[in-house]
Amino acid sequence: MTAATSEQSAPAMPSPGNWVRHAATVPETHAYPAVDELLASFRQLAAAHPGLVTESRIGTSTLGEPLYCFTVGEGPASLTTDGDGGYVVVGGVHPNEPVGAVTALHLATALCESPELRGHFGGAWHIVPCIDPDGARLNEGWFATPTDKRNYGRHFYRPAGNEQVEWTFPFAYKKAWFDRVLPETLALMRLLDATRPRFLTTLHNCEAGGVYYYMNRPAPELYGVLAEIPASLGMPLATGEPEAAHAPVYSPAVYGCIDMKDAYDYLEGLGVDAAAKIAGSSSAAYAERYGTFYFVTEVPHWSHPDADDNTPIERRHADVVRGRARALGEAGAFLGGILDAANPHLTIRSPFLRAVREFVPSLTELATMESARADELPDRPATVSERFDCEAGVHSLRVRFGGMLLRALNAEVVAGTATPEVRRCHRELLETYETWERAAGPVTGDPIAISTLAGIQYGALLAAADHARALDITGDPG
Missing domain, CATH: 3.40.630.10 (Zn peptidases)
Known part of the structure; x- marks a missing residue:
């Protein structure tokens, strides 16, 4: 530099x-x-x-x-x-x-x-x-x-x-x-x-x-x-x-x-x-x-430190993966609802909007695939690192995709093209996103x-x- x-x-x-x-x-x-x-x-x-x-x-x-x-x-x-x-x-x-x-x-x-x-x-x-x-x-x-x-x-x-x-x-x-x-x-x-x-x-x-x-x-x-x-x-x-x-x-x-x-x-x-x-x-x-x-x-x-901790935990590996699938499905449903409600009113085809139109539906698809994968996993305990990756991965995707959807909606607000419905969606997303931010902080580490x-x-x-x-x-x- x-x-x-x-x-x-x-x-x-x-x-x-x-x-x-x-x-x-x-x-x-x-x-x-x-x-x-x-x-x-x-x-x-x-x-x-x-x-x-x-x-x-x-x-x-x-x-x-x-x-x-x-x-x-x-x-x-x-x-x-x-x-x-x-x-x-x-x-x-x-x-x-x-x-x-x-x-x-x-x-x-x-x-x-x-x-x-x-x-x-x-x-x-x-x-x-x-x-x-x-x-x-x-x-x-x-x-x-x-x-x-x-x-x-x-x-x-x-x-x-x-x-x-x-x-x-x-x-x-x-x-x-x-x-x-x-x-x-x-x-x-x-x-x-x-x-x-x-x-x-x-x-x-x-x-x-x-x-x-x-x-x-x-x-x-x-x-x-x-x-x-x-x-x-x-x-x-x-x-x-x-x-x-x-x-x-x-x-x-x-x-x-x-x-x-x-x-x-x-x-x-x-x-x-x-x-x-x-x-x-x-x-x-x-x-x-x-x-x-x-x-x-x-x-x-x-x-x-959990990233390379291979100590077994009480939960089964398949159950940890299913927990990840449930959390991804919930995030996908919420963000999808916001996007569906705002979509008819959006006028700015920003890079953020193009991205979330692809990524948000992928959350529910990934949840389905993870559920199917869990059904095929051997019956054994999960490790600390596997639990960490499943939990941290959910936080990462919520922060990434939620943040880009906020930017897409905010583009309309800043440009003066946001309808009352877009503003409502922006407020609702921001409230949930702030809880996701607080939850992600300690999990992702230092x-x-x-x-x-x-x-x-x-x-x-x-x-x-x-x-x-x-x-x-x-x-x-x-």
């Missing part, structure tokens, strides 16, 4: 290979950078290292904003060559997940300042600071105060599924067909086609709990260091309920990628119209044609230093990139 947000110099750079120690090198900061600030920081770095950093435009956002990639490497760097087998790092694929902005800038800075680090990897690093600036700007209201949970919920934005960069790559499977590729997604496709990278990471973060990982193929030699990196900074692994029930488990808190073909089969098995629920595929699936090793580190804003979150992500991506460096990857389309 710029000098205004970075409060101290990074610790001395450890030697390449000691990836655990690299996690402690991110400088302290108390805010996430806004889009303009982030790009300015990258340009300052490029100006300070003109022989190492090259700025390239790779596309245009939906609202017309240029999209940039900064390539760090020795000698002339170009995105028009026939693939360099290097490393691609993409921030902001989900605009409500800003940890990656800090990680990406620290990575670029470290590469510029350490010839030893550059030499170890022996290839160019193509770093996209923010691939969805349109969405990121709608979250900037909480970036300056990330520990304020109330501010977070009321300024939260996550696009509807067919507007998310990460999930709008081309997809065709059974009855599903998707080719409505976003401009931002097209920019990433071009970048991957140009570089044919041996390593790709998209920078994500979650909300509460512990650290977990995704990769597109097993890598047993990585599992130990991936557990050690968060432990070195006092962070637990997330060992409770998985984010996606159909993702393979390679090791505690290490999962195979969320694959849309697997998701389709899983939903189909539950009796759901999978083709209607799945949009596109992911960057991981697109990069498979080049043999790319894909890797993700998920770090939480807030942590709780805020974590941004330097810790970015440090874990940074150390883990270096370890994974080092693994990819040693793989036999041709870079040829498959």
